[in-house]
Amino acid sequence: MSAVGGAGAEFVDNRLAKRNAVLLALAQALGGASASIVIATASLVGNSLLGADKSLATLPVSFMVLGTAIGTLPAGAIMRRYGRRAGFMGASAFGIAAALLSAYAVLDGNFPLFILGCAGTGFVGAFVQQFRFAAADTASETFKPKAISWVLAGGVLAGIVGPQTVIATKDLFAPILFAGTYLALAGLSLAALVVLFFLRVPPPARAASGAAIGRPLSVIVRQPVFIVAAACGVCSYALMSLVMTATPLAMIGCGLTQTDAALAIQWHVLAMFGPSFFTGSLIARYGAARIVIVGLALLAGCAVVALMGVEVMHFWVALVLLGLGWNFGFIGATAMLSRAYRPQERNTVQAFNDFLVFGFVAFASFSSGHLLHNFGWGTVNLLVFPVSAVCLALIGWLALYDRREGAP
Template structure:
């Protein structure tokens, strides 16, 4: 009598599809070298922090020099949560979904909820301040991680969708950390503070693989420990958020009106910031999402795919301090051009060949280019509003960037199948060139290439606060010199 071919149980499917990472030999030598490079890259951070000899910058007598390490630690928690969640969501969704059509629903919920909450978080921060918004977002990560762990253990697809949606809500507030640093930094050092917070990403890249290995072995059922780790990191982020200053920074109280989006829609620097952040985010996401798929399609090993992503993450975060120094010396326009050129170089290499080393270098260069453009684009955004009054603009820009990046991520598989690895890189190269062309046109048209912001400019117009205007003018002039 033939054996029964009944449906495989959920636990059996999970055990088959999701296996713990091996403790030893989990990555090839290049990836280990990448991990060591991550650790070495954060060593200059202590030297950078020692130069912040400013006085008290908060309403609760905590100096900015003490605030900055907490922001960096919170940024590290954020990127570790994002990386762990994105790594396991697709696999768990594949094993728990009642139908193949719903396999990507948990991952889609992370993106959709995170994008929607970005717009909401900006308005909430403008009304209540950063601290309660960051605490609420961290709490959603804690609850989302716990629910996801229970869902994996109980094989509940509905509960897992709820958990990933809550974790997606946390993604909306993590992007505010760099702006919190800029709001409480001395006006002349806002852009530098913003770049230093990005060091949290390189810390996450260095510790993430080791944490993933330990979490995968912490529970008998695969990835339950990884979900619990998300909750633990959420608790850490919650504690760090609770220690942040209550106001919006810049010496202004919460009841000072935030700049409205419609009041800055025609502002040249705001337009350039949105262009650079959304354009670079689209190219980076498109290349990053197609990289592992292309690696598999051309026959390279899964270990090489992991190495590619790790070097990509290094490129995304390691150059942060250098990006800030380049920004200070050459200004935002030349910094954006340099970042775009590096990103375009990586895409051009991807067009020429799909060898293993070339694909790794492509992702690394695209990551470096994104870092430079991200820092310079964020600096442009800072220059478009007085210090302490940009929460709504920040939320809108992060939301728009997340939405466009999500579109690139969703389209990645189809574009790879239609165009191939070389075609995807050609599309990314064209997008980068178009972004730089529009940026140059906006810069020449407005004459803002080297000129500081004056009180009569759109940056200062309508603020109703001369002190805020002076701070905005001083920061922009420092960047343009």
């Protein structure tokens, strides 16, 4: 099915959308592995390079997230001007350079340079985050949630590729840990670039009238559905980042091993993306808001388990619940967001939404190391409860608003 209408009309072709979703899922598996690699290793690298003040050990992970936040608006602008394919391929090339810089920094023992390399990897992550939106570009309204979930399902493979890459390469340059891991990350970025070469996305639409330009962003963001979707996306991702960033250091601090920590991240990432095979179908059947509510409940469940003990199984079960909660909360919020914009507004709104998400995620990641170092693992997890409660209240407010306005 394909249709091209007047100015601002949406191009729809589900066959092309399915082809692109498969390619983007594979690219997600390769590009998404970079985040799990940095999360599993960067705080441990930082811990080994720092002196007495270990509260800064999570700084490389935080700068990775900050790099993603900084990259969201340029990513949207680049793809509006040059198209999805060119933007994604250029980002992959940049990712190769960032990974090589990180490898050199580890070998040289240069902590500031390592932070810069991680920030570059995060910048590329802003483009990876756009994969889910690119998959929906040519999809029909009924296929969009499935297209998004197909792409995020590629993270299942990333959940295996990333941590297993860490385990296989961490000792390549022994006694210097993880230098080989970042060389391997450069190879994954190269493979993603090759996959993205075969992507086919219609070129950016050219506005033919004022209507085709779309509404001002200031109007769009005042819509209740945007406010709630953005808030739920922000909170789901920020809570996940807060707990996940602290986990490797917390595990090592409790006497567990680096392999235990890497496997915890592996199970976490698998839980993040595994449900994506059916999350889209659940959203289509039950609605985005209900799925977000389930996600928030799972995030709270993670905190409950984490507060019950510090054995390896407590960490693993908590991180599985954390990943599941992120999946339902974030994919549900992404689907909810699609109600807030018109086709010609998508790039601007998606980029601004990701800017909000990763801005707050960066703040959560920065806070994680300090909270863990100064207040302990329990405090990190207790913060999940009030934030989840605020999101539930916002969803209730949106339901009342929709009922009053007769919205679907």
